[in-house]
Amino acid sequence: MSSRTAGERARDRERKTVGRTAAWLAKQVEIGLGSVDLSLPQYRVLGLLDESSAFSSALAERLAVRPPSVTAIVDGLVARGLVERRPVESDRRRVDHALTENGLSVLKSADAAVGARLGDIAGCLDDPAATERAFDGLFVWRQAFRAHRTARRTVQ
Amino acid sequence: MSSRTAGERARDRERKTVGRTAAWLAKQVEIGLGSVDLSLPQYRVLGLLDESSAFSSALAERLAVRPPSVTAIVDGLVARGLVERRPVESDRRRVDHALTENGLSVLKSADAAVGARLGDIAGCLDDPAATERAFDGLFVWRQAFRAHRTARRTVQ
DNA sequence: TATTGTTATACTCTATAACTATA
DNA sequence: TATAGTTATAGAGTATAACAATA
Numbered sequence A, B: 001m002s003s004r005t006a007g008e009r010a011r012d013r014e015r016k017t018v019g020r021t022a023a024w025l026a027k028q029v030e031i032g033l034g035s036v037d038l039s040l041p042q043y044r045v046l047g048l049l050d051e052s053s054a055f056s057s058a059l060a061e062r063l064a065v066r067p068p069s070v071t072a073i074v075d076g077l078v079a080r081g082l083v084e085r086r087p088v089e090s091d092r093r094r095v096d097h098a099l100t101e102n103g104l105s106v107l108k109s110a111d112a113a114v115g116a117r118l119g120d121i122a123g124c125l126d127d128p129a130a131t132e133r134a135f136d137g138l139f140v141w142r143q144a145f146r147a148h149r150t151a152r153r154t155v156q
Numbered sequence C: 001t002a003t004t005g006t007t008a009t010a011c012t013c014t015a016t017a018a019c020t021a022t023a
Numbered sequence D: 001t002a003t004a005g006t007t008a009t010a011g012a013g014t015a016t017a018a019c020a021a022t023a
Helices: A007-015 A018-034 A040-051 A056-063 A066-078 A099-124 A128-155 B006-016 B018-034 B040-051 B056-061 B067-079 B102-121 B128-155
Strands: A083-087 A095-099 B083-087 B095-099
Touching: A007 A018, A007 B056, A007 B095, A007 B128, A018 A040, A018 A099, A018 B018, A018 B040, A040 A056, A040 A066, A040 A083, A040 A095, A040 A099, A040 B040, A056 A066, A056 B095, A066 A083, A083 B056, A083 B102, A083 B128, A095 A099, A095 B128, A099 A128, A099 B006, A099 B018, A128 B006, A128 B018, A128 B102, A128 B128, B006 B018, B018 B040, B040 B056, B040 B095, B056 B067, B056 B095, B056 B102, B067 B083, B067 B102, B083 B102, B102 B128
Parallel strands: none
Antiparallel strands: A083 A095, B083 B095
């Protein structure tokens, strides 16, 4: 007979289909972003530029997209005045990108809108401790992304 | 003076930008799906049809997209033989959708690919307990989505 | 020559509006 | 008339290939 509990089996099943849950989480983010008229890729760009300005090539690497996609995403953000393209004196092939004041403001609104959307959903759990675990889980994922990026940099 | 610890302040900051983390999680899912040549919307459809067959209108509601988007997403899945459109005898305006054997097989490959990708990332955390918390967090989000959907149904 | 970024082009997902078939 | 789904069309994000500017 198996010594696994029902809870353990449920966790195994979840582990196998964890991507499905992440896919739904992504949809909820998109819904939240709808209220500030941003797409998921645009939101990622604004978030990156909130940490530091970046060349086009650096954005492509961080976003895990090809260079032409960066041009396309940033075109829309520049048109709305949320991001500024700046020439680089030391190497005139390169283009630097920076958040404008308006861009930072929209990013904060986006953070709030998405946070509210996710809060509404996690708040449907009957146990407040479960709601905490949901947000704690995302906090841990953020740390994991940092660790993963560091590991990749070390290898290369 | 504030009685908040550094850990509490970090959690507050995370709570405000939790959407950014979810946005990166979404990108990692997309990367994982690349190996089985599925898009995020296609993966969501296969996941839904794995639970039960569904009319086009039901898919649109569950996916939170408009009806023409369902047609577009399913077109690609039907062309690849992963999903079958079936006429409904009782109301010939409606169209039912079901996973094919091949579709189920591709879905399982997708689950495995995305799970492996997320496992690689969560595995970069130095503490195995943290890796567990990451996956546990997504498990809780899945429960939250179910609770949220139930709550919405009750209201309507 | 090699590198950086953009342009040209095509495919998917998204939407709204208009249409067809059915109820 | 009303409803279910598709078609027509347009805009954004993605890719590859080709190009211009610069190193």
